[in-house]
Amino acid sequence: MLNYQSNPLQPVLPPPQLAPVSQEVNQRLSVHCNRCHDPIDVHQSSMPEVHHSRASMLLQQTCMLQETPPNGCLLGQLPPRGQKKLCMVDRLSGLPDEMLHHIISFLSAQEVARTCLLSKRWKELWTSAPCLDIRIDQFGNDRVRFSSFVENLLLFRAPTSLHAFRLHSFAIDRASYWMDHAIKHNVQVLEFAEYMRWEPFYLDPQLMAFKSRYLKRLKLINVTLESNVFEPLNHECQVLEDLLLLRCYLEVPQICSSSLRNLDIIDCSLLTNIVIRTPSLVSLRFRCLQHKCASCSRSSKATALVTLCDLPNAKIIDLSCSGIEVAFGRENPRHPMFGKLTSLSLGEWCLSNNLSGLVCFLRHSPVLEKLTLKLKVEPQDHNGTDEVCLREARSFSSEHLKKVTICCLEGDARTAMLDNMFCANVASLKEIHIRHY
Template identity: 40%
Template sequence: MEKLLEEFPIDFPGRMKMIQDNATNEEDKTYMVATSKADYVLRIALQMVNSKSKRNSNPLLPQDSSTPVNLQRQHRVAGHNNGLVIMQPHHKQASDGMVMTKDGHMLDQGSSINTRNGSIDRISNLPNELLYAIMSTLPALELVYTGMLSTRWRHLWTSSAYLNIDVNQFGRHRGQKFCNFVNRMLRQRGSSLLDALRLHSADTRDAGSWITYAIKRSSKVVEFSEDIDCEPFKLDYGVVDFTSICLKFLVLNNVCIDANVFYPINSSCPALENLELRDCSLEVPEISSGSLLHLDIDNCCLFEDLLISSSSLMSLCIKNPQHRAPMIMTLPCLEVAIVILDEFFHSTDDLADMDEGEEQDGEEINHGIVSGLTKARSIELIAPLREDKFEMEIWTSPMFDNLISLTLGEWCMSNEFSPLLHFLWYSPLLEDLTLKLNMEVCEYCLQEPPTAPPLVKEFTADYLKKITIYFWLGDERGAKNYKVMKRMEH
């Protein structure tokens, strides 16, 4: 371990004193109080679970003890993210565990301690399973530092099933020293299995091999992001291999990926359920994984036609695709679909100018979003008024028999609200309708006169319960939408 950390020299007593100080600060924030060793172990476990439940608005860790106790007599528990040190009551001799002195040195059981500010390491008495759970919350550098706590901890970190490697944690050592550190760390781990790898790098040539390292060690979660200030990281065929029977959750951020590298994601990841692609450059013809349940494509450049045909998909989110939109086959299991096009999306006409003559079987290259969403229960389609992508497709779409919740952008007001009315005519079970008018209206939209309310064709909306319109006060388009909605009531 000394060789692993030799490029990152530290003052060990100072480091331990810092951990102790941070532990006390954490205690002050959470009011975590333990009245016995069993209570301490329980609260450490709850704090660990709470740290993994960020989406839960109600903390799992209780803020106060359930029974009144004398604060002068009880044990005070402190933590460094995971409750590393337990503080003893004043004037009480420690009876077990490792002892940390005031200056940060570790002493064996039975060694004398400073009774004015004594502290004892109880965490080393916890079972390995709980220690590994605690380690799973630590960044890689701090994970390795735990090997300096005691003899028992020296190699414990090498069996941690979670790795969180972030180049930003290394400050000015972001270059070769960071690369050397990660390579040495992975070598010391050897063949130990992984559950999750979260890797954030910045122009690091070995990042691809680190991804493959995690895949080969049966990682269920792989999250890789290249720093946004860097060029997209090229995932090289022959270096990165996503073939895995264990991989369930894959996130790629700011990478360039081609068909050869992507192929195993479709064909050789039978457990894959979640795929997120963000700020990526894609040269991928199809996403067809038969196990995929959730797909997010956010702000990605599509350099060739992309067909989404994963029949198992339950949720689909496509935000701000660049150059072209993907094509979507009918997805029979789809529950939720979100497609957002921004002002910079290139329409079909734009692409015709960019790639003159690029067609497939006589069809335009940019088609087939709305028709693939007809089985969804919730649909959100957002685009500016001048973008006609959705409008061109909607007329060939069949009934939306399952649709309950619909959210549309201002594109639905074109041609006297005909896109909006089409959805209303062909969505017999619709209950919730939301219209979102762009809060930052483009100059083109401001120059256009407000669309006149149309004569509404008779139809029934027996299930429609709620209509919501978002617009700026004073925006006449909102008033026109309101008039259309009022006419539907009669």
């Protein structure tokens, strides 16, 4: 008999009965013998509910890893057809820790903790789980129960390294401390999301610091980032490769990580001008999720300036957010600023100042193949613009540009001017698409 009172997570865990596997999952866990081709029922209460297809597949495969019995059937003598007999043999627990950790990495943290009730083999296994996925919606947004669970989970967890830590919270100040706990345990993938209908979460520099030699991926949703919190990401996270900021408030003067390869700033509000100096960057996306997102509306009266320094390794750049203006800071005049750029998306800002932003990209992107222009505002006056723009266009040529797509409102007169400009200066151009919102 298990002593449920000795379970360290007893105050926050539900009763020790495991939830039954849903009919869909139960069907996925049906195993067939390779020799006799008869179905083998897996007892529903012998394992926690699994929602991920890969986890289900791994659980099925564990029934096939054992040595075939002498009688020719994988699990021994099967009952005659029409009779039901449950398989009570625990074959899953015989797998090595690494494989079991991989299986439970597809479960939520609450489900991972419940595995301690399966058997003695599983009693301590959950404490060294390398992946923790903690979401407040699984607690009905009950902040008291959720906080109690997370505190106990981290308290009784073994002092081993984390691979991934995903935390979805709702107005809980201790979330900064929980993220710092993951960073101090060498987490490689860190994700934090504040409840989207709530105000942005303030990352407290007194409770956490992005200082890690192991952090590779960081995803932040609905947070306020100040320079004193963000600055360590530039200089003290030397293996950081992927950074995604979604619906965040950014008071960050510069992003200058030497290791960063993918940078996504989506639906964010810039509270100050920003300089992007990331020589290893391969992909840069600075865009909105919708035709006119909330961040563009908030920043329409105070547009932020984004300065791009040399990005020699960038292959994909998306600067279609309409709440920004873009400037260029060239640091190495002997090489093109965007020497490897093949795909480019620009917003309304690129047509200001007689298309200076668009022309600058075309001049310094020698291998550009695909260009997309997302024009979201129809100007009221085009007088004299065509002649000036065509005169500016003569100063560039693009030998590899093959496809141009212009997204605009129906009736936007600028499409004709752009069509003439590209046809007159780009010999390699094969097609120009006009798409209306």
